[in-house]
Every structure is written in C-alpha cells, then in structure tokens.
Amino acid sequence: MFETDGVGNAGGAADGVKLETLGDALVLRVTGALDLTLAPKVRQLVERARRLAPPVLVIDLTEVDFLASAGMAELVRAHRLAASTAVRVVATGRVTLRPLELTRLADELVIVPTLSAALDRV
Template sequence: MKVMQSRGSPQPGPGAPFAVTVQEREAAVVVHTSGELDASTVPRLRAIMRGVLSGAPAVLVVDLTGVTFLGSAGMHLLLEIQNLAGDTEVRVVADAHSTVKPLRLTRLVDVLDLYPTLAQALRQA
C-alpha cells in the first residue's frame, strides 16, 4: 500500500487544518480529505486528484468522512472529478451531516456514487 500525505498549515479560527492522504488499495486509489473543503482548499485537492487520475486507476474513492465543511466549490470539484475520470469509476464516501446534507440539498446524491463507509465503497472494488 502506497501512502502520500499533503497537510496544510493550521488555520486560525474554527476551521480545522486541511489534509489529504492518498492510498493505493488493491484495485482502488483512496483519497481521504479532512478539514474544510471550500474555495481556499479546492485548488490543492484538484491538483492531487488530477495527479491520481493521470494514473488511470480502475476505482477512485473520495473519502469525505474527515470533512467538517463542504462548500459549493468542494461540491463542484466532485462533479469535475467525475467528469475528468474517463474510465475510472468514482465513488464518494460521506456519512456526516456536514457532508451529506449539502449533497442532498443540491441533489448531488442523485448523480454521485455515494457510500456511507469506506469499507462499503471498497467492498465492490
């Protein structure tokens, strides 16, 4: 299993520091994000996702279980990743109110392949 981490510096105020971990797991690449996913953090995650997708994994799992805030820029990035994925199957893991509620309100749950746990997303990989 190959692991890559990208950590941001702690931000003042209520927001948690933004961090990204990339792991290769059997037939899938898992990108775990934590902290706030908003306009200030999306560019870093976009660059990481493009790098991951350039390797054309069979399955890309975007794990949002550590995300404390999902802004519109983060939701737009999820759609962008899905559009850029080509033959890569994109799965999104979200279980917290902070991520599931905005995905439901915007009806992105209807277009994203959403799983409540990482184990369930990987089970079918």
C-alpha cells in the first residue's frame, strides 16, 4: 500500500483515498464523499500512479456515498491523462453509476461493476 489518507465528515465515518498494489495493477480506493474536499487527494494519488506507470489503474468507487461534479472531473482527468495505463472505474448503483450515466461520462470512461471485473484483464 502506498498511502492512506482520511478526512473526517459530519457522519463520523472517514472519507479517504488509498492507493494499493494488486498484482500488476494499482487500485485507488475511495471512501465517503468524493467532492471538493477529497478531489485534490484523488488528483495527487492519480499523479503518483501515473508516474509509476502501471498497466492498469483501477479507481474503486464501491465505498463512495456521494459523487460530486468535482469527483467526476477527477475521474475524467485521470482517464485523459493516462498515457500507457488503462484506467477502469468501479461503479454501480444510483450513487456512483447513475450520475456518470446522466452526465454521459459513462460513454467516455471504462466502467465495470466490480473490482474483480476491473482486474480480469490485467
């Protein structure tokens, strides 16, 4: 694991981002609200992942309970800046997948329903 960071929220649970190695892939796990508070940390760890140049970067939104436009912007940024790295986003349901579909970002991003599906082709 590369880094763990938490930022407290009003609900008492920790919002955070951590970057882990799983086989040949890097997995960016996001927890809590992916909004203006957490987006800069996502950007920082995506930059770190980009410098490491893994074949796959998975951004796991399984534990996200709110996806704001700032968070969506970071997903697009990660996708567009990844030169030789395939970026896959794990998103399901109304909290994460639905906003990506409504904004048509699902047409641009590679979205998969589970972490294992994201890692299948590594």
